[in-house]
Amino acid sequence: MSALVCHGCGQHFDPTEVLAFACPAARPGDDVDHVLEPVLEGRSWPTGRESNPFLRHRSLTLASRLVDDAVLVGIVEELDAAVAQVDGAGFRVTPWTLCEPLGCWVKDETGNVAGSHKGRHLMGVMIYLRALEVCGRLDRRRPLAIASCGNAALAAGG
Numbered sequence: 468m469s470a471l472v473c474h475g476c477g478q479h480f481d482p483t484e485v486l487a488f489a490c491p492a493a494r495p496g497d498d499v500d501h502v503l504e505p506v507l508e509g510r511s512w513p514t515g516r517e518s519n520p521f522l523r524h525r526s527l528t529l530a531s532r533l534v535d536d537a538v539l540v541g542i543v544e545e546l547d548a549a550v551a552q553v554d555g556a557g558f559r560v561t562p563w564t565l566c567e568p569l570g571c572w573v574k575d576e577t578g579n580v581a582g583s584h585k586g587r588h589l590m591g592v593m594i595y596l597r598a599l600e601v602c603g604r605l606d607r608r609r610p611l612a613i614a615s616c617g618n619a620a621l622a623a624g625g
């Protein structure tokens with residue numbers, strides 16, 4: 468069973484009943500940081516070989532609690548194709564390289580969408596929003612806020 472756990476008040480919520488955007492126990496002025504964190508229990512690490520990381524790790528997402536697997540695959544493929552239309556390529560697993568001078572492995576994220584890791588964060592949000600939309604739980608009247616330096620918010624608003 469997966470849950471959303473509030474970092475501030477410690478309450479647990481069922482992700483099929485409570486949206487991940489805000490803790491229902493938050494009250495104006497309570498001075499508690501009610502950030503919900505997903506806790507995925509009873510899920511094994513995915514062993515798929517899909518090149519798209521959002522397909523490979525889809526069983527670990529909150530969206531997988533909202534829609535069935537075939538629908539989730541369709542959502543990821545549809546969004547990835549839209550990203551590829553704009554950027555020239557969709558999301559793919561990025562390589563690890565052994566850096567001998569540093570004596571460590573380095574994850575090369577420069578081949579990512581827009582040459583940055585940031586797109587991965589918003590793609591996860593978009594998959595969740597699309598899953599909410601598909602199951603009729605997305606309220607488009609509510610504003611979407613992105614905590615970022617601006618370019619991510621502009622991209623999300625586009």
Ligand SMILES: [Zn+2]
Nearest residue numbers: 473476490501
């Ligand atoms: Zn809370």
